Amino acid sequence: MTFRALAPGQRSRILLGGPSDAEPEVLFETDELLIEAPNWSLDGSTLVLNGNGRLWSLSVEDPGAGLTRIEFAGLPELNNDHVLDPDGEHILLSAMDGHIYRGALSGGSVTKLTADDGRWHFLHGVSPDGERIAYVELEGFEHPGRLAVAPAVEGGGPVTVLDTGDGHLDGPEWSPDGRWLVCNTEHFGIEPGHAQLARIPDGGGTLEHLVASDTVDWFPHLSPDARLAAYIAFPAGTIGHPADLDVEVRLVSTDDWATPLRRYPVFGGQGTINVNSWAPDSTRFAFVAYPIAP
Template sequence: MIRPLQSGQRCEVWIASVSGESVLLYSTDDLLLEAPNWTLDGSSLILNGDGKLWRFDLDAVSLEPISLIGVPDLNNDHVLAPDGQGIFVSANDGHIYRALLGGGPVTRITDDDGSFHFLHGVSPDGKELAYVGIEAGDFTQPGRLMTIASDGGATASVDVGRFHVGSGHCDGPEYSPDGKWLYLNTESFSSTQGHAQLARVRVDGTGFERLLESETVDWFPHLSPDGRYASYIRFPRGTVGHPADLPVAVVLVSTDDWATPLNTWPLFGGQGSLNVNSWSPDSRRFAYVAYPLSDSTKD
């Protein structure tokens, strides 16, 4: 389902730096953009909106659609390929596709295995994808951490339960820059529905551990390319899932100390604000999206 802007709402693309500054890059009341990726050459942000993929040129400050052929409407789960030329995208038919950033025909990666596939990570060598599987698209069931070869084939779930990350819903699995870990959020540390916390597990399925114990609902940990920093989005206590249009905060931490924020940026948003890794290739900045309403008390 394509999410539009509400009446009186605008979409703002921001860039934050590890030194604590933030700059408004782009604002529109015509198009709801989500989930920026930063291209490997540092020149552009890649976002989704209106079921399509868009390129925002940072120098020209211009937004242009990327024409993809043979793919249904896209959602906000898309990750750049390590070669800097390709991108893996999730579509609203529940499948993962590979495309070129220059546009053109796409290739479907996932099979009709009875699940919806929500992409979040690609391994540093480009050979494997990490995603969340939802059986039969039944969103009352918890998402499961899955991997698959980036050119398709059987999922790792066939391998006698490769990943043991508890029975709670998990989401956002993303590879560490060294390829040794998958970072994610999970409800497995709490009996309270929706109480997602940040965690990681080794790619061989061992070493599952909690990164931060908090009273808030924490989603989508994204490591900087140099591995020194991480960003994530913090929802209010009691939030179930990662809905849109809430007072949330984007948080910056050192990966040596997840419990002590280096900086926090409050905003009105949630879904679409920070779903995928949005770090710049030099690890100095990252992008996020806010969706303020015209009522300033909601910003």
């Protein structure tokens, strides 16, 4: 695996949207670095993103100051699966060696949280108490992803794989109350690769279909107050979650997933909204577009 780079004439554009925003606000853009997957810090001051295999921070109040690299010791190059620790001071990170790490938002040393079990581990969720991680477990890229839950401890702990039926499973993260894991899955798909949004009780149980659509829907992210959700809709027939497509970031009420409150068409896909990017006050969320100049 290698990190992505901008194409000639392409830019990374960080956008903010929410229920009060008919059009998204451009917070920051650059033609120097392909940046992905914003997390919004728990104090509301900062976005944390990856780019060139490293982690970066961006001030929400002063985005003109630009990106600041967060320096870690002994951390392999990163992909775009990173999630804030509920303590607000640490972050959990998926690296391109297939393992999940934990480090301070200020940088420094890291702790590996997954075992050397010959599998790939792609982080997407941390339990509200910070004691467990939810990730996509792959035996190989020719196999569908499975929903795995494990203790967030050094070297890994006992792994529980939840039964989510047939097809690839991705993007699992906990609801704010810890009762559910929301995700996207091919289990309800009408065609190969037709991902749909779903949830499953924490600890396992019946997989519930959240919204039936003709689009290929990925990465549902609940707001901290659990009243809203954002996700990305790919065109029908899309396989996986590729980059550089005309996609739509959708905002919905969790009382009515089928009726978008806002639709934000962007050129993007991979990297746009892979991880939860809600502001702590639940009023806005961040996402990334990758426009190419004509």
